[in-house]
Amino acid sequence: MSVAHTIRVLIVDDHEIIRTGITYSLSAYHDLELVGEANSGQEALRLCSETQPDVVLMDMLMPGMDGVQTTEAIRKEHPQVQVLALTSFYDRDLCSRPCRPGPPVTWSKVFQPANLPRPSGWLTPVRPSCRQRRPRC
Numbered sequence: 001m002s003v004a005h006t007i008r009v010l011i012v013d014d015h016e017i018i019r020t021g022i023t024y025s026l027s028a029y030h031d032l033e034l035v036g037e038a039n040s041g042q043e044a045l046r047l048c049s050e051t052q053p054d055v056v057l058m059d060m061l062m063p064g065m066d067g068v069q070t071t072e073a074i075r076k077e078h079p080q081v082q083v084l085a086l087t088s089f090y091d092r093d094l095c096s097r098p099c100r101p102g103p104p105v106t107w108s109k110v111f112q113p114a115n116l117p118r119p120s121g122w123l124t125p126v127r128p129s130c131r132q133r134r135p136r137c
Helices: 017-026 041-051 067-077 091-099
Strands: 005-013 030-037 053-057 082-087 107-109
Touching: 005 017, 005 041, 005 067, 017 030, 030 041, 030 107, 041 067, 082 091
Parallel strands: 005 030, 005 053, 053 082, 082 107
Antiparallel strands: none
16 A cells, blocks of 8 residues: 655653654654654644644653643644554553543564554544554564
């Protein structure tokens, strides 16, 4: 399946090493354009307004404004943006909290680049029910 346009991606994580690794992994996809990296929820909101991403890869656990609060704010201000939650561990309560404004897709930060879902599926509308799975290591 081909994508009609380049998918604009914003990475949000408070750890630079994680942002760098994700950036490296995404560089294999020619249908993605990295439009920014944020290290906090506040910076993510600013960059969403400035860069108009299609997809935000969101760390769920950050100091200050966490990923859940940031996701809610992004969905309120930019409802067209798809937020994909990133977490280093499975926490059903944390992962289900973003379901209130609309279900997220949740990925483990511990993934092999070969197992990364194809970018063409990132813009697929999510179903109205949450389906969390224990992240695979």
